[in-house]
Amino acid sequence: MSEITNEIKKRRTFAIISHPDAGKTTLTEKFLLYGGAINLAGSVKGKATARHAVSDWMEIEKERGISVTSSVLQFNYGGFCINILDTPGHQDFSEDTYRTLMAADSAVMVIDASKGVEAQTRKLFKVCVMRHIPIFTFINKMDREAKDTFDLLDDIEKELGIATCPVNWPIGSGKAFKGVYDRQKKEVELFSDTHKGTTTGEVKTVEANNPELDWLIGEEAKTTLLEEIELLDGASAEFEQELVNKGELSPVFFGSALTNFGVETFLKHFLKMTTSPLPRMSDQGEIDPMTEPDFSAFVFKIQANMNKAHRDRIAFMRICSGEFHAGMSVYHIQGKKEVRLSQPQQMMASERKIIEKACGGDIIGIFDPGIFSIGDTLTTSKKKFAYEGIPTFAPEHFARVRQEDTMKRKQFVKGINQIAQEGAIQIFQEFNTGMEEIIVGVVGVLQFDVLKYRLKNEYNVEIRLETLPYEYIRWVENEEIDISRLTGTSDMKKIKDLKGRPLLLFVHEWSIRMTQERNEGLILSEFGRS
Ligand code: G4P
Numbered sequence: 303m304s305e306i307t308n309e310i311k312k313r314r315t316f317a318i319i320s321h322p323d324a325g326k327t328t329l330t331e332k333f334l335l336y337g338g339a340i341n342l343a344g345s346v347k348g349k350a351t352a353r354h355a356v357s358d359w360m361e362i363e364k365e366r367g368i369s370v371t372s373s374v375l376q377f378n379y380g381g382f383c384i385n386i387l388d389t390p391g392h393q394d395f396s397e398d399t400y401r402t403l404m405a406a407d408s409a410v411m412v413i414d415a416s417k418g419v420e421a422q423t424r425k426l427f428k429v430c431v432m433r434h435i436p437i438f439t440f441i442n443k444m445d446r447e448a449k450d451t452f453d454l455l456d457d458i459e460k461e462l463g464i465a466t467c468p469v470n471w472p473i474g475s476g477k478a479f480k481g482v483y484d485r486q487k488k489e490v491e492l493f494s495d496t497h498k499g500t501t502t503g504e505v506k507t508v509e510a511n512n513p514e515l516d517w518l519i520g521e522e523a524k525t526t527l528l529e530e531i532e533l534l535d536g537a538s539a540e541f542e543q544e545l546v547n548k549g550e551l552s553p554v555f556f557g558s559a560l561t562n563f564g565v566e567t568f569l570k571h572f573l574k575m576t577t578s579p580l581p582r583m584s585d586q587g588e589i590d591p592m593t594e595p596d597f598s599a600f601v602f603k604i605q606a607n608m609n610k611a612h613r614d615r616i617a618f619m620r621i622c623s624g625e626f627h628a629g630m631s632v633y634h635i636q637g638k639k640e641v642r643l644s645q646p647q648q649m650m651a652s653e654r655k656i657i658e659k660a661c662g663g664d665i666i667g668i669f670d671p672g673i674f675s676i677g678d679t680l681t682t683s684k685k686k687f688a689y690e691g692i693p694t695f696a697p698e699h700f701a702r703v704r705q706e707d708t709m710k711r712k713q714f715v716k717g718i719n720q721i722a723q724e725g726a727i728q729i730f731q732e733f734n735t736g737m738e739e740i741i742v743g744v745v746g747v748l749q750f751d752v753l754k755y756r757l758k759n760e761y762n763v764e765i766r767l768e769t770l771p772y773e774y775i776r777w778v779e780n781e782e783i784d785i786s787r788l789t790g791t792s793d794m795k796k797i798k799d800l801k802g803r804p805l806l807l808f809v810h811e812w813s814i815r816m817t818q819e820r821n822e823g824l825i826l827s828e829f830g831r832s
Pocket of ligand 1: 320322323324325326327328329442443445446558561
């Protein structure tokens with residue numbers, strides 16, 4: 303095996319998904335602690351200060367104290383090179399959050415034990431399912447009063463439609479939390495608060511049949527544990543790596559990120575169960591990083607104006623195969639020409655650093671003079687293949703955009719188009735009129751503010767946004783259909799995208815089905831093609 307394939311094999315590239323406040327940031331921070339990337343938890347991503355440090359590119363992030371864009375963290379642990387794709391932790395997340403999942407090989411889902419599956423987890427989960435990537439569940443905050451464990455698992459299975467397989471099992475919760483039982487090793491890891499989770503700390507384990515356990519966790523807790531385990535062994539799905547790989551079975555772990563309990567155990571198991579970089583589909587068939595020696599990557603995110611003075615953009619790409627070195631020339635498939643990849647950057651905990659080398663599985667940010675679009679492929683392979691595009695995710699909020707000063711039409715059109723090209727917003731037009739009326743669709747409402755802010759600051763254009771009541775958008779897949787003759791519901795609106803493709807907006811979800819019933823053969827889809 304070549305040196306580079308060896309390097310790629312060590313890569314584990316995953317995204318962490320959760321509903322805000324479930325503990326994603328805390329868990330990530332503890333991972334970094336074990337990876338030695340930081341020495342003391344709290345120094346990287348403390349709520350108030352450090353989150354900014356990671357992606358401190360936009361004033362709006364600072365003003366609001368939230369991360370608008372996703373970032374990537376890399377660290378080494380146990381012989382693996384780990385890339386964590388962080389997703390914006392705010393409710394008002396954007397399409398970037400979805401796209402980030404396109405760059406990951408697996409996902410870790412963090413769930414608050416007292417809440418179970420929440421709205422945002424559900425949304426992100428859909429994308430994981432679409433991609434059939436392995437999904438691992440970390441049920442967090444066991445040091446607080448939790449829901450019944452069986453109910454939590456039931457919740458995941460019913461809400462998300464995925465089978466679960468607990469790798470360990472909690473003993474009590476809240477004040478009565480005693481630790482977790484490792485089902486494979488048949489031993490109990492005793493809960494201890496490692497200095498409020500600031501340090502890595504040893505975990506004490508006791509075999510389940512050791513009589514000492516009675517007084518270590520209490521007789522009552524032990525009896526409950528034995529009963530639950532018996533029930534579980536009879537009821538839960540068996541661990542099957544193949545089903546995990548296909549994203550049909552989620553291994554479940556319990557712990558408390560804050561007190562740093564169960565984190566290293568999770569990390570160890572997870573690294574064994576998750577995959578190294580997976581083959582990706584291209585227009586010339588699957589490209590396998592283990593057999594494709596040439597460099598190839600695709601752009602999944604474009605971050606604009608990190609430096610306002612230069613109006614520069616950074617294109618984030620996921621390397622799929624081969625090796626990257628700074629300044630190399632690659633072929634840009636969509637642009638049909640050679641480009642030099644300069645100023646490669648990688649995110650490391652709290653700073654951006656210039657990198658010299660990277661390989662399949664890694665994520666890099668490249669200076670973009672405005673030539674890249676989301677989904678573009680870059681490669682040194684003579685085969686000149688293009689990776690499958692990244693779908694356009696359905697926006698859920700819509701607004702009509704009006705310019706305050708109509709004299710600045712040119713700047714307005716330029717600005718709004720550029721921002722749309724970066725993928726922060728989607729723009730549409732009324733079905734029957736021209737460019738005069740623009741409708742903007744976003745995945746998270748925060749993007750409206752981002753749009754307003756950027757048009758003003760970068761293009762000197764003031765806009766007014768009039769929010770529209772629609773929440774559902776569907777792409778019309780039938781090419782032959784005459785949209786003007788479509789019979790819809792009263793809450794339906796016909797619009798088109800910039801390529802003139804027809805779309806429908808709805809206020810109510812049930813209207814989608816009704817419209818389909820009224821128009822035989824009408825095919826509506828939730829994901830658009832870019
Ligand atoms: P997020 O990135 O998913 O949004 O969540 P984050 O890690 O920021 O955690 C949200 C809150 O939950 C934080 O409290 C954090 O300390 C707390 N938390 C995370 N993991 C655990 C856990 O295992 N047990 C308990 N009891 N709490 C946990 P906060 O008060 O909002 O912030 P802070 O003031 O503690 O920073």
